Amino acid sequence: MMFPVNMEEQDYTTYCREMLTQLMTSKVSKVCLDAQELILTMISHFSLDITSVYNWSMVDPKVAGWLLNPDHPPNTFTEVVKMLWKDNHQECDQDADATTLLCQDLSQLLDVMELLRRRLMDCDLLDLYLNVEMKLTPILAGMEYHGICVDPQRLINMGDILKKRIGMVESDAYKSAGHRFLLSSHVQLRTVLFDELHLDEKCENRQKLARTSVNNLKSTSESVLVKLQHLHPLPKLVLEYRKLEKMKSTYVDGILACIKEGKLTATWDHTSAATGRLTSANPNIQSVPKQPLEITEASNKQPAEGDKHETTSLCAREPYIAREGCSFLAADFQSIEFRLLAHFSKDPSLLKVFQGDDKKDVFVELTSQWMNVPPGSVQTTDRERTKRVVYSIMYGVGPEKLATYLNVSAAEAKGFISSFLRRFPGVSRFTHKCIEECKAKGHVRTILKRWRLIPNIKSPNFFLKSQAERQAVNFVVQGSAADICKLAMILVGKQLVERGLRARLLIQLHDELVFEVADEEVDSVRGVVKDIMQSDDLLCDGKIKLQVPLRVSISVGKSWGRMTDSE
DNA sequence: CTAGCGTCA
DNA sequence: CGACTGACGCTAG
Incomplete structure (x- = not known):
């Protein structure tokens, strides 16, 4: 490529932008290490419109290396080369020199990519690589580019409330322990709980108290503290302290530290999860709590009220605000892994659960059946537990673990598992096949x-x-769900551009896409998103047929913490 | 049960 | 002293 030297700076920038844009949209094959980073740099540097980069096509050796071996992805070009070498030649000792030589020379990029392409083809991964993973790259760069608006003042206010409450819990804890100690230290807590207070000896089923996996020490985990909380006030205080600390350190201070120029910019990575899921880091937006944290504030302001307590609820997602004139629109695949299990297992009674267009929520339905309450009055926490239980059983949970989830005996849990698997015999058939x-x-x-x-x-x-064995089963289902979500991101992105709708993808929460949409376009975007995500053509223009329909629910709101269902 | 990332000691 | 590890806890299915 040629770059003219004597040119005014502005013209030069324009020239480079035109040049590079032409290159990126041309049919020429472009090999680029860390293509996502390059795209992000170019968007920022030339202030490009996100929609103009959606059809950029590049191939990235690192992404190829990850697809070939998702559990041990290469982190550098050197590692890509070594990986190819190792796969092609078993006796790599005498080739060590050749390997290092090749690594030093990025001019070998094309040759390496050609080798990778052949390997992808041989492993039947080329289509996935070109049409899913590499198409996703510009979308992720776009997500990184515009980031999410967060109201720092709300976070600071939350931090203040938490700080106050943490101080109170700390002094209560010191009183009940009889002395000051570091509440965050598991070691010190262990000493106080077991050596000083001997709570484990007072606990009726002390055999069952968990131990740490490595040194076999007495554990101070949540499950243990829950069992001890009726014997002494300290465990409950520690539990509350941990909840408050987690919220403050990770979701208030941690988020505040990631805000740059008024917005939150995470990095999105499609090569760090072996199952093909996306991950986000700095911050990990995918782990911002959904459920609000209830805080009981002792109301010292109103002594007349006696021991009445004021309860405040802190929602970590609340400070995430749509930009001026915009709303968030979230599209969520309903129980996608469960549906995929129905698809793969072809279990008739499981298929029946999902067939038809009905708007029922399976987990609500199951909860209502199991708890014997009408579907309308199923609590979200109960629904969430049902969901956990179903997925646990799907992926082969043991009776002991399930027993702790449900707070029943291991024998009851065992009965639960077998009755579930009896009701859906196709599930076991599928696991064995995997x-x-x-x-x-x-x-x-x-x-x-x-x-x-x-x-x-x-x-x-x-x-x-x-x-x-559990990983094998889990990979087929979780990985397929990840595939489908990636396809949805690509196809929805394409469709929104084609229709000239200005909706930008901000967050992906595995089965859920969160867009920022201009208020006047919310209705159109909802229609497009729902149509695409529920379409039979979602999977490779209908070449792959699912045994069950995919269903998507939409919610809309000005704040991520206050989204309301939207038909 | 399976995937992740962040915080703390 | 900074890098690393284990334990914990949040998410998603």
Whole structure:
């Protein structure tokens, strides 16, 4: 490429922008390490419109390397080269020099990419690579570019409330322990709870108190504290302290530290999860709590009220605000992994649960059946528990673990699992099929042929083998759901551009896409998003048929913490 | 049960 | 002293 030297600065910028834009949209194959970063840099530097980068096409060796071996992705070009070398030649000792030589020379980029392309083709991953992963790259760059607006003042106010409450809990804890100690230290807490107060000895079923996995010490985990909370006021105070601290350090101070120029800019990575899911970091937006934290403030202001307590609820998502004249629009695939299990297992009674257009929420329905209450009065916490239980069983939970979830005996939990699996016999058939396939081929694949190599499936170690079996099953379902969400991001993005709608994708929460939409376009965007995500053509223009329809629910709001369902 | 990331000691 | 690890806790299914 040629760049003229004697040109006015403004013309030069324009020239470069034109030049690079032409290059990016041309059919020429472009190999770029960390393509997402390059796109982000170019958007920022040339102030490009996000929509203009959606059809940029590049190939990124690191993404290819990840797709080939998602559990051990290469982090540098050197590692990409080494990976190819190792796969092609078993005896790599004498080739060590050649490897280092190649690594030093980025001019080998094209050759390396060609090798990668062949490998992708041989492994039947090329289509996924070109049409899903690389198409997603500009979308992620766009998400990183515009970021999310957060109201810092609201965060600061939340921080103040938390700080006050933490101080009160601390002094209460010191009183009940008899002395000051570091509440955040598990070691010190262990001493106070067990060596000084001997709470474990007072606990009726002390055998069942958990221990730390490594040193087999007495654990101070939530499950233990819950069991001890009726014996002494301290455990309850520690539990509250931890909740408050977590909220303050991670979701108030942590978020505040990530705000730059009034907005929150996370980094989005599609090569850090082996299942194909996206991750976000700095901050991890995907882990901002959904449920508000209830705080009981002792009301010292109104002594007349006696021991009445004022309760404030702090919602970590509340400070996330749509820009002026815009609203958030969230589109959520309803129980996508459960539906995919129905698809894969072809279990008739499970298919029946999802067939038809009905707007019922499966987890609400199941909760209402199990708890014997009308669907309308199912609490969100109960629904959430049902969801956990269903997924736990799907992925092979043991009776002991399930028993702690449900707070029942292990025997009851065992009965629960077997009755669930009896009701949906296709589930076990599917799990066995996955495991057999994995044993035979050494890997399993998702609906879009994404693969995961699981060598431990043949391990002589029982724990490792069992874990591998659960991973194999989980990968097929979770990975397929990730595939579908990625397709949705790509197709919705394309459609919004084509219709000239100015809706920008801000957040992906695995099965949910959050857009920022101009108020007057909310209705049109809702229509487009819902149509695309529920369309039978979502999967490769209908080439892949699902046994169950996908259903999407939409909610809209000015703040991420106050979204309301929207038909 | 499976995926992640952030905080703290 | 800074890098690393384990335990914990938040998310998503």
